[in-house]
Amino acid sequence: MSDFTVAQPRPLPARPTKFRRATEESPLTRVTLILLTVGGLALLVFAPLLVVFAEAMADGWATSVASLGNREAWSAIRLTLLITAMAVPMNAVFGIAAAWFITKFDFRGKAFLITLIDLPFSVSPVVAGLCLVLLFGANSMLGGWLVAHGYPIVFAVPGIVLATVFVTFPFVARELIPVMIEQGRTEEEAALTLGASGWRTFRTVTLPNIRWALLYGTLLCTARAMGEFGAVSVVSGKIRGQTATMPITIEMMYNEYLSVAAFSMAALLTALALITLTLKTVMELRLSDQLSATRRH
Amino acid sequence: MHIDIDDIAKDFGTSTALLPVSLSIPSGALVALLGPSGSGKTTLLRILGGLEFPTSGRVLFNGQDATGMTVQERRAGFVFQSYALFRHMTVFDNIAYGLNARPRAQRPPKAEIARRVTKLLDLIQLPHIGGRYPSQLSGGQRQRVALARALAIEPRMLLLDEPFGALDAKVRKELRQGLRDIHDETGLTTIFVTHDQEEAMELADLVVVMSMGRIEQIGRPHDIREKPATEFVRDFVGV
Numbered sequence: 001m002s003d004f005t006v007a008q009p010r011p012l013p014a015r016p017t018k019f020r021r022a023t024e025e026s027p028l029t030r031v032t033l034i035l036l037t038v039g040g041l042a043l044l045v046f047a048p049l050l051v052v053f054a055e056a057m058a059d060g061w062a063t064s065v066a067s068l069g070n071r072e073a074w075s076a077i078r079l080t081l082l083i084t085a086m087a088v089p090m091n092a093v094f095g096i097a098a099a100w101f102i103t104k105f106d107f108r109g110k111a112f113l114i115t116l117i118d119l120p121f122s123v124s125p126v127v128a129g130l131c132l133v134l135l136f137g138a139n140s141m142l143g144g145w146l147v148a149h150g151y152p153i154v155f156a157v158p159g160i161v162l163a164t165v166f167v168t169f170p171f172v173a174r175e176l177i178p179v180m181i182e183q184g185r186t187e188e189e190a191a192l193t194l195g196a197s198g199w200r201t202f203r204t205v206t207l208p209n210i211r212w213a214l215l216y217g218t219l220l221c222t223a224r225a226m227g228e229f230g231a232v233s234v235v236s237g238k239i240r241g242q243t244a245t246m247p248i249t250i251e252m253m254y255n256e257y258l259s260v261a262a263f264s265m266a267a268l269l270t271a272l273a274l275i276t277l278t279l280k281t282v283m284e285l286r287l288s289d290q291l292s293a294t295r296r297h
Numbered sequence: 298m299h300i301d302i303d304d305i306a307k308d309f310g311t312s313t314a315l316l317p318v319s320l321s322i323p324s325g326a327l328v329a330l331l332g333p334s335g336s337g338k339t340t341l342l343r344i345l346g347g348l349e350f351p352t353s354g355r356v357l358f359n360g361q362d363a364t365g366m367t368v369q370e371r372r373a374g375f376v377f378q379s380y381a382l383f384r385h386m387t388v389f390d391n392i393a394y395g396l397n398a399r400p401r402a403q404r405p406p407k408a409e410i411a412r413r414v415t416k417l418l419d420l421i422q423l424p425h426i427g428g429r430y431p432s433q434l435s436g437g438q439r440q441r442v443a444l445a446r447a448l449a450i451e452p453r454m455l456l457l458d459e460p461f462g463a464l465d466a467k468v469r470k471e472l473r474q475g476l477r478d479i480h481d482e483t484g485l486t487t488i489f490v491t492h493d494q495e496e497a498m499e500l501a502d503l504v505v506v507m508s509m510g511r512i513e514q515i516g517r518p519h520d521i522r523e524k525p526a527t528e529f530v531r532d533f534v535g536v
Binding site: 184186187189190191192193194195196197200204205208209 | 346347348368369371372373374375377379381382383384385394395398399446447449450
């Protein structure tokens with residue numbers, strides 16, 4: 001006879017216990033979070049956007065478009081596009097240089113340099129603008145000399161470009177640094193051992209590897225450059241038809257109760273930003289595809 | 298090419314990677330730098346390839362001082378541990394990279410480059426993968442492509458950093474024989490870094506055992522196994 005008994009299976013409970021994954025929240029928490037997010041977005045993002053476009057169209061399409069046609073508005077649009085076209089390439093080059101320097105070399109004070117690149121994010125744009133006025137204004141030594149030789153910086157286009165470059169400086173570098181850290185240096189080293197010069201290595205190996213991140217950073221930088229108000233308003237002097245960019249013109253029109261004109265231009269600026277963001281989102285999809293396709297095992 | 302390492306030392310800021318080491322490598326030898334991680338073997342390999350510069354000491358190629366020679370001038374075929382294939386280029390373009398990078402006067406014509414790449418693909422026994430991207434290859438295939446890419450520049454020596462490190466045991470055995478065959482066929486002075494004593498003993502003509510930035514013993518595999526010079530070597534090769 002056997003000394004042991006076989007354990008009988010216990011009958012299953014009538015209803016199986018409901019298990020929840022460890023990372024899953026209770027339904028109440030989930031609903032609350034979703035409502036908070038959607039509500040916040042609707043109130044803070046969608047509603048203002050709708051209002052901008054609705055106000056712009058208040059007197060109909062024709063009035064709205066006509067308000068953008070006058071000389072002053074036209075000059076503001078041209079100036080903003082010009083400033084963006086100058087500031088963004090400069091920041092793309094600076095950003096690549098900074099990211100290259102930080103990720104490909106080891107040196108003391110690297111963390112400090114990264115903090116420095118982030119500085120424009122934490123410094124108020126108005127303060128940045130004031131610094132430029134102090135440095136290049138007609139009362140400073142440097143500024144006085146430049147004005148005397150016919151190259152005014154402050155209250156002129158160069159000052160606006162400088163202010164915009166300062167405020168949007170981190171965007172490209174910030175996008176590139178993590179990508180370049182992730183990719184490491186070995187591909188560049190391989191190119192060098194194969195006889196490629198430094199410039200050829202950069203052109204044929206580094207640049208293709210960072211191209212999506214670079215485009216992405218550049219687009220963010222563009223969106224921000226077009227909309228910059230604080231620093232630019234300090235250095236531009238707000239001269240109508242000369243140094244008034246789109247955001248500054250919007251403010252001036254609004255203060256003069258030219259509501260349709262102000263909102264029409266605001267709608268245009270918003271549309272430019274939305275186009276940029278759409279491009280960015282498309283880019284993001286490509287970027288994630290590319291990252292997952294080329295990630296090392 | 299005959300390589301002499303003359304009292305090479307390397308500091309990285311505060312830490313010492315290599316104490317002064319000396320080593321003479323005869324032309325056409327297949328040499329293993331064997332040691333645990335942190336023994337300085339990879340640093341020594343990178344100094345030979347021109348990717349690091351020594352703090353002191355000299356490197357001689359065929360008796361001529363090459364210490365200050367740039368990485369491009371050295372023409373060392375370097376195979377990286379992670380292979381470092383150019384991920385945005387096809388296998389063909391990867392292998393052709395070094396030839397395309399030559400100054401215009403020395404660059405072979407397109408047809409000649411294509412012929413050489415095809416020949417190298419045959420040599421690594423992967424004739425039909427020229428159009429693929431590195432991400433579409435297995436680990437063993439990537440390693441062989443990296444080897445072909447290094448051979449394409451007609452190197453004066455072949456330097457390999459843990460060439461079989463990331464592969465499974467079966468592929469590793471096959472590729473070992475592959476490297477041996479390529480070495481015998483080309484007659485290139487070949488130096489590879491490994492932490493696997495079995496790999497070193499089986500593949501190399503000459504084994505250099507390293508530890509803590511020092512060379513513990515230099516010898517043929519048989520001698521190292523039979524007559525370990527130090528306690529460390531005895532331990533590490535497990536006799």
